[in-house]
Amino acid sequence: MSEAETELAAPDAELFDYPGARDRTCPFAPPAGLRALNETAPVSRGRLWDGSTPWLVTGHAAQRVILSDPRVSSNDKQAGFPHPNQAMAENSPHHPLTIFNADGADHTRIRRMMTAPFTRNRMEKLRPEIQRFTDELIDTMLAGPKPADLVEALALPLPSLMICALLGVPYEDHEFFQEHASLATRSDKTAEQDRAAMEALGGYLAGLLQKRMEEPSDDVISDFAGRIKAGEVTLPEAVMLCMILLIAGHETSASMITLGTALLLQNPEQLALLRETDDPKAVAGAVEEILRYLTIPALGQRRIAAEDIEIEGVTIKAGEGIVVALPAGNWDPAAFPEPEKFDITREARHHHAFAWGIHQCLGQQLARIELQVVYGTLYRRVPTLQLAVGFDELRFRRDDALAYGIHELPVTW
Amino acid sequence: MKVVVEEDKCVAAGQCVAAAMDVFDQRDEDGIVVLLDENPPAELADDVRNAAAVCPALAIRIEE
Numbered sequence: 001m002s003e004a005e006t007e008l009a010a011p012d013a014e015l016f017d018y019p020g021a022r023d024r025t026c027p028f029a030p031p032a033g034l035r036a037l038n039e040t041a042p043v044s045r046g047r048l049w050d051g052s053t054p055w056l057v058t059g060h061a062a063q064r065v066i067l068s069d070p071r072v073s074s075n076d077k078q079a080g081f082p083h084p085n086q087a088m089a090e091n092s093p094h095h096p097l098t099i100f101n102a103d104g105a106d107h108t109r110i111r112r113m114m115t116a117p118f119t120r121n122r123m124e125k126l127r128p129e130i131q132r133f134t135d136e137l138i139d140t141m142l143a144g145p146k147p148a149d150l151v152e153a154l155a156l157p158l159p160s161l162m163i164c165a166l167l168g169v170p171y172e173d174h175e176f177f178q179e180h181a182s183l184a185t186r187s188d189k190t191a192e193q194d195r196a197a198m199e200a201l202g203g204y205l206a207g208l209l210q211k212r213m214e215e216p217s218d219d220v221i222s223d224f225a226g227r228i229k230a231g232e233v234t235l236p237e238a239v240m241l242c243m244i245l246l247i248a249g250h251e252t253s254a255s256m257i258t259l260g261t262a263l264l265l266q267n268p269e270q271l272a273l274l275r276e277t278d279d280p281k282a283v284a285g286a287v288e289e290i291l292r293y294l295t296i297p298a299l300g301q302r303r304i305a306a307e308d309i310e311i312e313g314v315t316i317k318a319g320e321g322i323v324v325a326l327p328a329g330n331w332d333p334a335a336f337p338e339p340e341k342f343d344i345t346r347e348a349r350h351h352h353a354f355a356w357g358i359h360q361c362l363g364q365q366l367a368r369i370e371l372q373v374v375y376g377t378l379y380r381r382v383p384t385l386q387l388a389v390g391f392d393e394l395r396f397r398r399d400d401a402l403a404y405g406i407h408e409l410p411v412t413w
Numbered sequence: 414m415k416v417v418v419e420e421d422k423c424v425a426a427g428q429c430v431a432a433a434m435d436v437f438d439q440r441d442e443d444g445i446v447v448l449l450d451e452n453p454p455a456e457l458a459d460d461v462r463n464a465a466a467v468c469p470a471l472a473i474r475i476e477e
Contacts (some may be wrong), residue, residue: 068471111424115444120427120434349467358424360469365427 015047018323018340019298019399027396028263028294029340030327034058036358038332043312046323049090049400054321055314059327060335060352062312066324067357071307074359076101082321084299084402090191091198096237098244099362103306108360113227114241114362117166117220118242123365130373133161138381142413147388149411154378155251155257159370161361163249166366167242168219177201181247187299187400198243205242220245239406245363250328252296253367255397255405257374260290262394262409263342264379264388266342270344274381283376286344287368290375293342298404301355306365326352388412414458415476416465418448422472429473432464433457437473446472 020031029035037044042059057066066072070244076092076200078082078374095101099111116122134154141153160178165172180197183189189197205221212225224238233241266269274286301324309316316322329352331339337350354361361367381384387394390408416436425444429437436457441463453461465473 067469108421108424112443113440114447115425115443119425119439119441120430121439123427205437253469279427349463354426354469356469360424360426362426368431 015045015053015286016056018046018048018325019300019327021399022396024396025392027394028259028266028342029297030295031399034325034328035331035339038328038334041312042332043314046325048082048270048321048323049085050083052080052082052321054080055316056328057322057324058332059312060329060332060350061296062328063104063324063326063329063352064356065311066303066309066322067301067355069309070104071305071309072303072322073103073306074101074107075103076302076304078304078319080300080319080321082323084187084302085400087189087194091194096234098237098240099359100244105179110237110241110356111192111362113224113233114220114245117223118362118364118366123369126366127369128372129165130158130162130370133158134373134377135381138378139278142382144363147410147412148307150261150411151254151258151406152408154374155254155261158257158374159249159253162277162366162370162382163246163363166220166249166389167245168221169205169246170213173204176249177204177246181250185251185274185402187402188219201243201246202236205239205246205405209235209238209242227260239300241392244310246362249363249366249402251405253370255296255403256290256294256367256371257404258409259294259296259404260371260375261378261385261411262295262387262391262406263290264375265385267342270342271379274344274375275383280372280376282345283372284368285346285348286375287346287371288348288351289342289346289369291353292330292346292348294404295330295351296404297353297355298327299400299402300325300327301359306314324355326351326355382413384413385411386413414453414455414461415424415454416461417452417474417476418446419472419474420445422470423471424470426469428467428469429464432467433460436449437464 020034024346037058044064046056137154141148180201183197212222216222227233303314303322307318354364396407422448436450438455
C-alpha cells in the first residue's frame with residue numbers, strides 16, 4: 001500500500017458504522033453519531049456490516065437530490081450494492097425484477113401494475129372500515145384481561161386485516177404469513193431462513209394466484225391473476241410483487257402504532273393535544289410528525305451510482321454504493337428546526353419516512369389513514385391508557401432491523 | 414397560477430390529491446395524476462404549491 005493510500009485509509013477508523021447504536025435511554029432518537037453527521041457533512045463515507053464503505057447521505061436536501069437522480073440505480077444485483085444484511089446480499093441477486101430493484105422504464109411498468117388499488121381516494125373510502133376494525137379491536141382489548149399487549153391487540157391485527165382485505169388473502173391464515181413477514185424484516189436471519197420463508201410465502205401466494213385465475217374476485221391477487229393470463233407478468237414476478245405488498249403492509253404500520261403510542265405516553269402534553277383536538281387536519285399533522293420523528297425504515301434506502309455524480313463537494317464514482325440514511329434526513333435541523341423536539345403541531349409533511357423519489361412508498365396513503373384513525377381513536381376511547389411496565393423495561397428491536405419497532409407494548413388503563 | 418403535470422414522471426404516490434383534492438385526482442386504472450383544474454383559483458394557491466412540493470417524482474410544475 002502506498003503512503004497516499006495509507007493516508008486515505010487512516011480516517012476509516014473514524015467512519016460511522018451505519019445504522020449505529022441508539023442510546024437506550026432515548027430509544028426514539030437516531031444514534032447521536034448519525035445525527036452529528038448533519039452538522040459536519042451531508043454526504044460522507046460510512047461503514048456497513050460487511051466492512052464496505054459506501055456513501056452515507058444524511059442531509060435532507062442531499063437526500064432529495066440523490067433520490068431524484070436517474071443516475072442513481074436500485075439494481076441490487078450489481079457488485080458493490082450496499083445490501084442491508086448478509087441474507088439479502090446472498091439472496092437479492094436471484095430475485096425477479098420488482099419495484100424495489102428496478103430502474104427507469106422497468107420500474108414504471110411494474111409500479112403501474114401495483115398502484116391502482118392504493119390511490120388516495122380508494123384509501124379514503126376504506127376509512128369507515130378501518131374505523132370499524134379499530135373500534136372492534138379496542139372493544140375486544142377492553143373486554144379482556146389487563147395488562148394487554150398493544151402489538152397483539154391492535155397494532156399488528158389492524159394493518160394485517162386491511163392488507164388481507166385489499167389483496168384477497170384470507171385473514172384466517174394470518175399466523176402463517178405474519179411469522180414469515182416478521183422474519184423478512186429481521187437482520188439476523190440466515191440466507192437459508194430467508195429463502196425458506198420466501199418459498200413458504202411464495203408457494204402460498206402462487207396457490208392463491210392460480211385459484212383466482214380460475215375464479216377471479218375483486219382484489220389485488222385477482223388483478224395480478226388477470227395480468228398473468230394477459231401475459232403482462234409471469235407467475236414468479238406476480239408472486240414476488242404480491243409478497244412485497246403482504247410483507248410491507250404489516251410490520252411498518254404496526255411499529256408506527258406501538259412506537260407512536262410509546263412516544264406519546266412519554267410526552268403527555270403532546271398526547272393531551274392530540275386527544276383533545278376535533279380537527280382531522282390536526283390529527284393528520286400529528287401523524288406526519290410521528291412518522292418523521294420515528295422513521296421506522298431506519299436502514300434507509302440503498303442505491304448504487306450508475307455514473308459519476310458530483311454532490312456537496314464530493315464525487316460519488318460509478319459503481320459505488322449509496323445509503324440514504326432516512327432517520328438522519330428527518331432529524332436534519334436545516335429541514336426541521338430543533339429536530340429533537342417532538343411537536344405534533346410542526347409542519348412535517350416534507351419528511352422522508354416514506355422515502356422520496358420514484359420509489360416512495362406505494363402504500364403510504366393506506367398507512368396514513370390507518371394511523372389517523374388509530375391515533376384519533378385509541379387515546380380518546382382509552383384516556384387512562386398507560387404503560388403496564390417501566391419505560392426502561394420495554395424491549396426495542398435491534399438497530400439493524402429493516403423496520404425499527406418494539407417487541408411488545410404492555411399497556412393497562 | 415397555471416399548473417402543469419407530467420404523467421410520464423408520475424409514480425401515483427397520491428400526495429397531490431391529499432394536498433389539493435379539488436385540483437388533482439388519480440386515474441382509476443393506474444393511479445396516475447389527473448389535473449382537474451389547470452388554472453386553480455387564488456384561494457387554492459397554497460394547497461397547490463404544497464402539492465407540487467410534496468410530489469416525490471417532481472411531476473408537478475407551477476407557472477405563477
